[in-house]
Amino acid sequence: MGEKTMSENFRSKVVTQGVQRSPNRAMLRAVGFGDEDFNKAIVGVANAYSTITPCNMGINQLALIAEAGIKLAGAMPQMFGTITISDGISMGTEGMKYSLVSREVIADSIETVCNGQNMDGVIAIGGCDKNMPGAMIAIARMNIPAIFVYGGTIKPGHYNGRDLTIVSSFEAVGEYSAGKIDDTELMAVERRACPGAGSCGGMYTANTMSSAFEAMGMSLPYSSTMATEDDEKADSTEESAKLLVEAIRNQLLPRQIITRKSIENAISVIMAVGGSTNAVLHFLAIARAAGVELNLDDFETIRDRVPVLCDLKPSGRYVTTDLHQAGGIPQVMKMLLVHGLLHGDCITITGKTIAEILADVPDEPPSNQDVIRPWHHPMYAQGHLAILKGNLAPEGAVAKITGVKNPCITGSARVFDSEEECLDAILAGKIKAGDVIVIRYEGPKGGPGMREMLAPTSAIIGAGLGDTVGLITDGRFSGGTYGMVVGHVAPEAAVGGAIALVEEGDSITIDAHSRLLQINIDDAELASRRAKWQPHPPRYTKGILAKYAKLVSSSSVGAVTDLDLFNE
Numbered sequence: 001m002g003e004k005t006m007s008e009n010f011r012s013k014v015v016t017q018g019v020q021r022s023p024n025r026a027m028l029r030a031v032g033f034g035d036e037d038f039n040k041a042i043v044g045v046a047n048a049y050s051t052i053t054p055c056n057m058g059i060n061q062l063a064l065i066a067e068a069g070i071k072l073a074g075a076m077p078q079m080f081g082t083i084t085i086s087d088g089i090s091m092g093t094e095g096m097k098y099s100l101v102s103r104e105v106i107a108d109s110i111e112t113v114c115n116g117q118n119m120d121g122v123i124a125i126g127g128c129d130k131n132m133p134g135a136m137i138a139i140a141r142m143n144i145p146a147i148f149v150y151g152g153t154i155k156p157g158h159y160n161g162r163d164l165t166i167v168s169s170f171e172a173v174g175e176y177s178a179g180k181i182d183d184t185e186l187m188a189v190e191r192r193a194c195p196g197a198g199s200c201g202g203m204y205t206a207n208t209m210s211s212a213f214e215a216m217g218m219s220l221p222y223s224s225t226m227a228t229e230d231d232e233k234a235d236s237t238e239e240s241a242k243l244l245v246e247a248i249r250n251q252l253l254p255r256q257i258i259t260r261k262s263i264e265n266a267i268s269v270i271m272a273v274g275g276s277t278n279a280v281l282h283f284l285a286i287a288r289a290a291g292v293e294l295n296l297d298d299f300e301t302i303r304d305r306v307p308v309l310c311d312l313k314p315s316g317r318y319v320t321t322d323l324h325q326a327g328g329i330p331q332v333m334k335m336l337l338v339h340g341l342l343h344g345d346c347i348t349i350t351g352k353t354i355a356e357i358l359a360d361v362p363d364e365p366p367s368n369q370d371v372i373r374p375w376h377h378p379m380y381a382q383g384h385l386a387i388l389k390g391n392l393a394p395e396g397a398v399a400k401i402t403g404v405k406n407p408c409i410t411g412s413a414r415v416f417d418s419e420e421e422c423l424d425a426i427l428a429g430k431i432k433a434g435d436v437i438v439i440r441y442e443g444p445k446g447g448p449g450m451r452e453m454l455a456p457t458s459a460i461i462g463a464g465l466g467d468t469v470g471l472i473t474d475g476r477f478s479g480g481t482y483g484m485v486v487g488h489v490a491p492e493a494a495v496g497g498a499i500a501l502v503e504e505g506d507s508i509t510i511d512a513h514s515r516l517l518q519i520n521i522d523d524a525e526l527a528s529r530r531a532k533w534q535p536h537p538p539r540y541t542k543g544i545l546a547k548y549a550k551l552v553s554s555s556s557v558g559a560v561t562d563l564d565l566f567n568e
Contacts, residue, residue: 106134174462
């Protein structure tokens with residue numbers, strides 16, 4: 001569609017109201033348009049409701065509230081659906097290969113409907129992990145007025161005096177396999193881990209991305225940490241709808257909000273809250289869609305100067321509803337702003353700047369809580385998402401180093417060509433302290449789909465090996481993963497990256513302090529192995545996974561599917 005202004009859109013609707021437009025108008029009348037409605041802004045409501053996952057099962061009610069709010073604000077809503085995949089349900093199965101693919105499907109579907117129907121703006125409402133980056137990629141591409149509404153976080157489950165999340169269930173499997181708990185306790189955790197509607201409750205990928213979007217200015221203040229089932233989530237959704245209509249009138253466009261500075265703000269908040277490794281992949285893709293220069297080294301630059309301020313799961317103690325009660329993302333942002341680590345002049349969807357929004361937020365968090373640490377006593381002095389490079393990852397890799405006693409390990413490689421092979425070995429007790437697990441051919445092309453490795457990493461934690469075993473992969477990790485793990489290794493095995501050349505027993509070093517990932521063999525031996533390497537045949541030759549494998553780029557540039565399509 002290009003980047004039409006509202007006046008251009010209106011011209012296409014109003015000036016051409018002759019005979020040739022009557023069939024179009026007739027169809028709109030059938031869906032509720034009256035005579036007076038044809039001169040109003042048409043606003044898409046991208047509704048990611050489904051009962052596939054608790055993350056999205058509360059969204060339809062929010063979409064109906066948004067629809068009503070748009071009408072009250074003087075515009076005409078048109079609701080349409082988009083998809084979701086539940087990472088937590090598909091985890092550890094072939095189905096997980098479709099998860100990252102769904103990000104592209106969501107982006108493409110929203111772009112297709114909004115551009116195909118010539119909409120003046122869109123409110124996107126999502127819950128599960130890929131809903132958010134998928135929607136934001138589409139919003140950045142189209143550059144029509146837009147706002148994102150997070151479906152909300154789940155409230156924690158409870159068992160034996162501790163809060164539970166979905167990751168508790170995965171770790172319980174590892175504990176059960178290691179003989180630490182019995183079948184009764186395993187089932188007790190499973191039954192209580194997810195008590196209702198909402199996205200996974202720690203600072204996992206969904207809550208990381210919602211927090212980042214609030215920091216970037218594309219969602220309302222405080223909205224990113226609200227619980228799905230609380231009334232304030234409905235109120236915030238209605239306010240979001242009204243603000244979007246105002247943004248359409250003022251032609252406040254996404255690319256005025258999604259800038260280099262606002263993305264830096266988002267990354268700073270991701271570091272401060274201890275967010276998911278997946279945020280790296282997603283923001284590389286969002287930046288590209290918005291025409292903003294961003295690369296892996298930028299994450300390392302921000303990590304170096306931003307402390308981890310929040311004690312949140314998976315490696316910490318608290319869940320996202322606790323963060324909300326402690327002051328939410330505005331409190332974290334105000335601390336960063338006061339200390340010169342946030343761009344206060346960035347405009348937001350409210351029409352106000354970040355500094356204006358945060359004006360009345362205290363400089364320090366409340367003293368009667370310890371979810372958000374005071375500035376002088378952070379969880380960690382530097383951010384937790386480290387970018388590692390070396391002969392195993394010349395394009396880069398991402399390590400999440402919070403909760404790790406010693407983020408340096410040199411050990412013997414235990415090599416697996418799939419997640420399933422690795423998990424079987426862990427559960428059978430074949431992985432020992434000092435091992436460095438290598439899971440390869442699980443990258444964007446090789447998987448295809450770059451599966452998350454929550455099952456193996458949770459099994460390692462459950463077996464009590466989290467501080468003594470390393471794991472590297474060209475796949476991804478769940479936002480719930482922690483330990484000495486390195487993902488997004490690029491180039492991936494499927495295209496002949498060095499991870500494909502590792503042999504059982506090789507010495508591998510992971511050194512987060514030096515940001516190093518290397519195989520400890522000489523260059524001549526590595527070159528000899530490379531000369532003998534042959535690519536694996538594609539795992540899929542038809543359907544969406546085959547198309548994805550053909551189109552997808554390296555994880556080091558966001559695993560996007562539209563990179564240099566015409567410049568190969």
